[in-house]
Amino acid sequence: MGDRYQELFSHRAQQMKASDIRELLKLVQQHDIISFAGGLPNPQAFPNEEIKKIAVDVLENDAFAALQYGPTEGIKPLRQKIAERMAKKGINCEDMEVLVVTGSQQALDLVAKVFLNRKDIVIASAPSYLAGLSAFLSYEGKVEQTPMDSQGVLTDVLRERIHAIHRHGGNIKFIYALPTFHNPAGVTMPEKRRKEMLDIAKDYDLLIVEDDPYSELRYVGNDIKPIKAFDDEGRVIYTSTFSKILTPGLRVGWVIADPEITRKLTIAKQATDLCTSTFNQYIAYEYMARGYIDKHIPKIKELYGRKMKIMLDALKKYFPKAVKWTEPEGGMFLWCSLPDAGKTDTREILKEALVQKVAFVPGNGFYVDGSGKNCMRLNFTHPRDEDIPVGVKRLAKVIEEELAKAKEYKFLDTAPIGV
Amino acid sequence: MGDRYQELFSHRAQQMKASDIRELLKLVQQHDIISFAGGLPNPQAFPNEEIKKIAVDVLENDAFAALQYGPTEGIKPLRQKIAERMAKKGINCEDMEVLVVTGSQQALDLVAKVFLNRKDIVIASAPSYLAGLSAFLSYEGKVEQTPMDSQGVLTDVLRERIHAIHRHGGNIKFIYALPTFHNPAGVTMPEKRRKEMLDIAKDYDLLIVEDDPYSELRYVGNDIKPIKAFDDEGRVIYTSTFSKILTPGLRVGWVIADPEITRKLTIAKQATDLCTSTFNQYIAYEYMARGYIDKHIPKIKELYGRKMKIMLDALKKYFPKAVKWTEPEGGMFLWCSLPDAGKTDTREILKEALVQKVAFVPGNGFYVDGSGKNCMRLNFTHPRDEDIPVGVKRLAKVIEEELAKAKEYKFLDTAPIGV
Numbered sequence: 093m094g095d096r097y098q099e100l101f102s103h104r105a106q107q108m109k110a111s112d113i114r115e116l117l118k119l120v121q122q123h124d125i126i127s128f129a130g131g132l133p134n135p136q137a138f139p140n141e142e143i144k145k146i147a148v149d150v151l152e153n154d155a156f157a158a159l160q161y162g163p164t165e166g167i168k169p170l171r172q173k174i175a176e177r178m179a180k181k182g183i184n185c186e187d188m189e190v191l192v193v194t195g196s197q198q199a200l201d202l203v204a205k206v207f208l209n210r211k212d213i214v215i216a217s218a219p220s221y222l223a224g225l226s227a228f229l230s231y232e233g234k235v236e237q238t239p240m241d242s243q244g245v246l247t248d249v250l251r252e253r254i255h256a257i258h259r260h261g262g263n264i265k266f267i268y269a270l271p272t273f274h275n276p277a278g279v280t281m282p283e284k285r286r287k288e289m290l291d292i293a294k295d296y297d298l299l300i301v302e303d304d305p306y307s308e309l310r311y312v313g314n315d316i317k318p319i320k321a322f323d324d325e326g327r328v329i330y331t332s333t334f335s336k337i338l339t340p341g342l343r344v345g346w347v348i349a350d351p352e353i354t355r356k357l358t359i360a361k362q363a364t365d366l367c368t369s370t371f372n373q374y375i376a377y378e379y380m381a382r383g384y385i386d387k388h389i390p391k392i393k394e395l396y397g398r399k400m401k402i403m404l405d406a407l408k409k410y411f412p413k414a415v416k417w418t419e420p421e422g423g424m425f426l427w428c429s430l431p432d433a434g435k436t437d438t439r440e441i442l443k444e445a446l447v448q449k450v451a452f453v454p455g456n457g458f459y460v461d462g463s464g465k466n467c468m469r470l471n472f473t474h475p476r477d478e479d480i481p482v483g484v485k486r487l488a489k490v491i492e493e494e495l496a497k498a499k500e501y502k503f504l505d506t507a508p509i510g511v
Numbered sequence: 512m513g514d515r516y517q518e519l520f521s522h523r524a525q526q527m528k529a530s531d532i533r534e535l536l537k538l539v540q541q542h543d544i545i546s547f548a549g550g551l552p553n554p555q556a557f558p559n560e561e562i563k564k565i566a567v568d569v570l571e572n573d574a575f576a577a578l579q580y581g582p583t584e585g586i587k588p589l590r591q592k593i594a595e596r597m598a599k600k601g602i603n604c605e606d607m608e609v610l611v612v613t614g615s616q617q618a619l620d621l622v623a624k625v626f627l628n629r630k631d632i633v634i635a636s637a638p639s640y641l642a643g644l645s646a647f648l649s650y651e652g653k654v655e656q657t658p659m660d661s662q663g664v665l666t667d668v669l670r671e672r673i674h675a676i677h678r679h680g681g682n683i684k685f686i687y688a689l690p691t692f693h694n695p696a697g698v699t700m701p702e703k704r705r706k707e708m709l710d711i712a713k714d715y716d717l718l719i720v721e722d723d724p725y726s727e728l729r730y731v732g733n734d735i736k737p738i739k740a741f742d743d744e745g746r747v748i749y750t751s752t753f754s755k756i757l758t759p760g761l762r763v764g765w766v767i768a769d770p771e772i773t774r775k776l777t778i779a780k781q782a783t784d785l786c787t788s789t790f791n792q793y794i795a796y797e798y799m800a801r802g803y804i805d806k807h808i809p810k811i812k813e814l815y816g817r818k819m820k821i822m823l824d825a826l827k828k829y830f831p832k833a834v835k836w837t838e839p840e841g842g843m844f845l846w847c848s849l850p851d852a853g854k855t856d857t858r859e860i861l862k863e864a865l866v867q868k869v870a871f872v873p874g875n876g877f878y879v880d881g882s883g884k885n886c887m888r889l890n891f892t893h894p895r896d897e898d899i900p901v902g903v904k905r906l907a908k909v910i911e912e913e914l915a916k917a918k919e920y921k922f923l924d925t926a927p928i929g930v
Contacts, residue, residue, distance in 0.1 A: 097771045100684065100718070102650075105625040108778045135575035143578070144570040151563040156554035159562070159758035194613055194762070194784045201783045205649070206524040226782035230624070231521075265519065299519065339578035341789035343613070352516045359527045363645035364620045365613045369788050370760035 126483035166192025182321030219458030244281035273423025311397030326350030545902030585611025601740030638877030663700030692842025730816030745769030
């Protein structure tokens with residue numbers, strides 16, 4: 093049939109592109125490269141022994157139920173445990189507001205499926221989580237990105253932007269927010285901005301999709317409540333995951349939303365994968381019920397907090413002064429901005445970096461409009477401690493050589509991330 | 512926000528309805544009912560001990576990889592094993608044509624996402640798998656159903672129907688086929704009809720989506736090659752699953768298609784759930800690599816074959832002569848047609864059946880046009896041996912009483928399933 097498929101594909105499929113990050117990851121696996129690319133937790137942070145104990149017990153005591161199909165909304169004990177844990181974060185919800193999903197990526201896919209018509213608009217931060225944007229675009233939604241500074245989305249600009257879109261007749265469905273330890277920017281919104289974002293959502297009658305995979309992983313400073321904790325109108329759809337506090341290989345996450353929304357997401361999920369792996373839900377449940385989770389998370393935080401410090405120290409030591417970066421208080425990523433000489437392109441820099449055996453993700457992919465070419469995302473959770481300074485030093489050298497080529501730098505003067 | 516969500520939902524979400532079967536299952540679980548409803552494998556058929564052995568070994572030897580994110584297309588060793596096993600069915604494929612999915616339901620969702628624009632047409636059998644239809648409808652596709660007899664889809668009628676739709680300008684994307692141990696009808700297409708269906712697809716330049724979850728579970732007669740085995744043009748997208756030959760609780764299935772299609776499905780899957788549970792993929796791989804699969808499937812077949820015979824014997828003994836049913840050679844279901852008195856409605860009969868403590872799925876849900884009201888699907892794999900005759904006897908009594916109310920029966924004269 094040859095070329096024929098292209099015309100058979102749906103409009104949404106015709107515009108789908110492979111993810112840079114995923115393609116890059118494949119490349120990185122093949123070489124002896126120090127990788128700050130990818131978004132992988134460190135396998136040293138996996139509670140293997142606990143999972144083994146749980147798996148054996150589940151298969152000895154509950155195999156009939158744990159290996160069978162389960163309810164689409166998730167097994168009841170897990171939904172209860174999640175609701176209990178969320179209460180500690182200030183989110184008061186009933187079990188029926190909790191939907192178990194196949195990783196929080198599925199939450200983003202289902203939200204897009206259930207809310208987005210063609211050309212409906214999603215407001216996202218600039219930059220924003222790549223696979224989130226892909227999920228929205230895959231339902232032919234439009235993404236409009238608004239700028240951030242070191243405290244996350246600039247709420248005054250956000251309000252102006254939304255106002256302007258409204259005035260021009262654009263149909264905004266929701267704001268996609270990553271308020272805590274933002275991927276890729278590494279920044280966190282203070283409580284004041286969270287409340288302001290919620291106020292804007294109220295004023296323009298919008299939903300907020302709050303993506304919160306990292307908030308349990310704080311290494312510095314004090315916890316800030318999720319936006320959902322301030323939501324008294326069922327306006328926030330909250331999603332999180334076990335990927336970073338247990339393991340990603342189980343693919344178990346959750347959504348908390350108004351019961352009417354949860355019910356609709358559940359029906360959509362039914363036609364999508366019937367249910368999330370029951371076996372893995374049992375593992376996640378026992379991980380919580382046995383209290384392993386609260387013994388284990390401090391170990392992850394110790395490991396990642398140390399790695400973050402090593403990276404920040406190395407950046408300070410080796411990176412050219414003209415490069416700026418964010419200083420995260422948790423999570424997995426930080427964001428570097430190179431001076432914009434008009435021709436800085438971190439995709440080009442990556443080619444030389446790979447020759448020098450160090451990898452990162454070019455910033456460009458986190459924008460829908462082609463900007464971010466002077467930026468890069470660095471992951472600090474996956475590389476080995478001793479590799480971090482070596483990799484940063486290699487990268488510093490590559491950047492220096494690149495900058496030396498440019499005659500003069502034009503620094504960004506609009507809300508640059510990392511300044 | 513109250514009623515407001517309804518207008519915020521996308522067009523596709525506004526038309527989504529909860530599945531009867533799922534709602535029913537919840538009801539059935541709450542009561543002391545003999546259930547022929549649902550589509551559950553029997554937990555007695557789960558290889559718990561083998562899974563336990565594998566899980567422990569994987570967590571001892573491969574935990575770092577097995578608990579991490581994996582490639583979207585699936586782990587390579589599993590894709591290879593699947594390709595090898597498919598070769599025995601006459602499907603010759605490279606690893607790169609194999610995509611691992613989160614149960615074959617995800618395959619149907621991804622196919623719909625990648626191929627269906629609004630109002631694009633899918634040709635399906637009447638009746639057809641409920642959650643398959645839901646997947647197609649959830650992307651605003653249109654489903655046109657064509658009749659079957661005891662040998663599956665009537666290919667001459669199929670050809671006429673496609674011809675008529677073409678003439679009226681309808682845009683057909685694919686034929687959705689369940690050629691082996693059809694759900695819900697329980698019938699199997701002979702090789703001749705399979706080839707005829709493929710010829711029709713060639714003549715009208717269509718794809719075929721071949722859904723094959725049950726073909727390893729044959730209790731009577733000889734294997735028939737899948738349609739994909741005759742496909743020399745990359746026209747067939749084949750999907751199957753570990754749900755019925757290992758366990759459903761792992762949510763691991765696969766797709767085999769032309770590499771261009773597999774690549775597009777992979778990109779779509781990336782934005783949907785990133786990857787299928789790596790841990791569960793390792794379990795499925797070891798289940799194959801250790802040869803457990805070939806020792807275990809005969810046990811499942813013995814168990815289910817016996818249950819099928821018990822049900823067929825009981826139907827013959829207890830059911831009114833006016834009721835017809837299919838005689839499957841494998842799989843999990845059979846299909847009963849009651850005489851159509853113009854007012855027969857198995858949804859109504861179900862209410863009385865539940866009072867009498869027996870459950871089935873009303874036929875109506877397997878059609879998009881409201882027909883099938885005189886039909887019911889019976890599952891024979893999940894109930895206990897000794898409950899099957901008791902349940903059939905109860906159901907027979909309910910049906911008899913219902914039929915006695917009607918003065919005269921109008922028997923179906925068009926290609927009735929079960930005659």
